[in-house]
Amino acid sequence: MSSYDLAVTGGRVWTDSGFVDGLDVLVSGETIAEVVPTGSASLGSAEVIDASGRVVIPGVIDTHSHHRDPGFTHKEDITSASRAAAAGGVTVTVGMPNVDPPTTTAALFEKLLEDFRGRSVVDYNHNPSPTNLGEIPGLAALGCLGFKLFMVVDGKRSYPHMPGLGIHDHSDIAKILEQTRDTGRPLMVHPNDQALLELIEHRHWDADLMGPEPYSKAEWMFDGVVWNSAVATLIEIQRGIGGKLHVLHMMSDRTVELIRRAKADGQDVTAEVNAFALFLANWDEVAHLGPYALGRCLKDEWRAALWAGIADGTIDVLGTDHAPHTFEEKKSGWENMWATPTGTPQLQHYVIKLLDASHRGLITLEDVVRITSVEPARRFGLAPRKGVIAPGSDADLVVVDYDREHTLGDEPVYSKAGYNPYTDETVKGFLDATVLRGRVVARDGFVTAEPGYGQQAKPVSAM
Ligand SMILES: [Zn+2]
Structure with a gap:
């Protein structure tokens, strides 16, 4: 027995x-x-x-979380983030490299894993930055699940999208994808066309449109081109080079459609949607919570495309983009959102919000499991150890x-x-x-x- x-x-x-x-x-x-x-x-x-x-x-796997540790531990640290994770049903939490020092080398990654040891309640990993090409094989050898590339640098603030991690040049992105392809690990990318973003930013700043409401809708200008053109570029680079591309921050109808077509073409492309895009990026929330909701506001048809993309399997993964800043740090956003850090805490409550959404007919319970556990485990190589019962x-x-x-x-x-x-x-x-x-x-x-x-x-x- x-x-x-x-x-x-x-x-x-x-x-x-x-x-x-x-x-x-x-x-x-x-x-x-x-x-x-x-x-x-x-x-x-x-x-x-x-x-x-x-x-x-199955235990929930969040492949996109900002633990703020080291460097910004007044916002969050490994222990506090991992407690929020445990309370929220998350058994694996994966950090992002925009910490200080940013995780750009194998030595820094090793040090960071050392920091995690003894301090995390739940299982963990961290996706380092691939900005140093020569470091990529060593980072993979240390057991990272994937790499995180930002195509964005902030304008009027130095965080969370700090200089040094943002890569815009297409040839640099291509070279990074060649290297990550050879490790077999996915390259997750925050898509953004920096030049178009700067055009839109300057139009807002010149017109003194600084509060949460105009900020939240800035990327409505030119109908989401900041996201759409970046996703189109990434998909074409992947088509040429191969490798595993995991596109973050699905925001618009066009980005979902581009991913859908890439998949139909057989490309090794997956996509992530964020909790804030589904639950906070709407006009009621922005009007009510201002900086405490932002992020971004999505057009209703964009959000509808996200739910549809989940339903038909175009969107594979829900990442929290858990992005804590203190209540006090957010306050200035009522006056000047451009100079105020974006992002919201999500780890503790997003699974509950998804369960609630399934009661309201926005998503099936099966899809909740698929995007929070099954597919994150599969895409990032944790299956069949995790993501299955x-x-x-x-x-x-x-x-x-x-x-x-x-x-x-x-x-x-x-x-x-x-x-x-x-x-x-x-x-x-x-x-x-x-x-x-x-x-x-x-x-x-x-x-x-x-x-x-x-x-x-x-x-x-x-x-
Ligand atoms: Zn993020």
């Missing part, structure tokens, strides 16, 4: 063939031993989580009370940003427990594990 350490019993469980009612997920140590019909195996002395009436999904996989699970209605705002806010843009919203979908490698790391929105439990989530599969 086998013995198990943990049994998550009686739930509606995500499997390779979709959701199946009435399964027990049996865990030995850190991995899933068996997934069997409820009651068909003896649980012995296992700790039991009764998941009857609950939905059990099957024997042999890490026991990373989220137990969801799918129909439970609750109002956000009473729970602790783990991000150092100190605020939750969704406070006071009543939503449907509650996270009972987050399980990482067989251990409950959060229950009912409260973190129960200590920093140091998290490990580096390295690529395990050919991508």
Whole structure:
């Protein structure tokens, strides 16, 4: 008779063939031993989580988060971000290189992984910057999941898009893609046509259009050309060079259409949408929250294209773009958004927002799982160790009370940003427990594990 350490019993469980009612997920140590019909195996002395009436999904993998550590730890640090992750159902969080010093060399990446050790509640990795061509193979050898390239540099502020990391020259992008192609790892790119952005910026500044409202709609000028032309360029460069291209920040209808066509042409291109684009980038939120919502405002037809792109599989991954700044730092945005850092905290609440969106018919629950776990794991080489609920996989699970209605705002806010843009919203979908490698790391929105439990989530599969 086998013995198990943990049994998550009686739930509606995500499997390779979709959701199946009435399964027990049996865990030995850190991995899933068996997934069997409820009651068909003896649980012995296992700790039991009764998941009857609950939905059990794979631990969520966020491949795009700004941990701010090192360099900007008054905004966030590894521990605070990882706590927000655990509370929000996220079992793997992946940082971005716009820290200080920026992660541009193997030595700096190694140092950063050292920083993570002992300080993260959940499993982690970090996508370094590929701006130093000679460093790319060494970075891959250290087990990064992918690389992060910014095509943007900020105008009236020095952060978050700092000089040095932004690459605009197409030949430089081509050379980077040649190198990342040879590592087999995806190149994730923040698409932006810097010259067109600067034209639009100067038109706003010259007309003294500085507040959150004109800022939020700046890229409506020329109908999203800042995003669209960059995505078109990236797709053409990928067509010529090959390699794995992962385009971030789907914003407009045209960008979704360009990705759709590239996929139809058989190109190795995937796309990411962000939580803020789906939930905060609308006029009501910007008018109400101003700098605390921004980001950007999307035209209604752009947002509709994002939901449609999720539904037909054009969009593969939801990245939080968790981008915390303190409440105080955001305040100046009411006067001058161009000089105020953009981005919002997302890690703790985006899964709940997606569950709520599925109740409202915007997305299926199956697609929530696909874009938050299955595809991130597949694209970044974590599958089949993560992103699946099957024997042999890490026991990373989220137990969801799918129909439970609750109002956000009473729970602790783990991000150092100190605020939750969704406070006071009543939503449907509650996270009972987050399980990482067989251990409950959060229950009912409260973190129960200590920093140091998290490990580096390295690529395990050919991508
Ligand atoms: Zn970002």
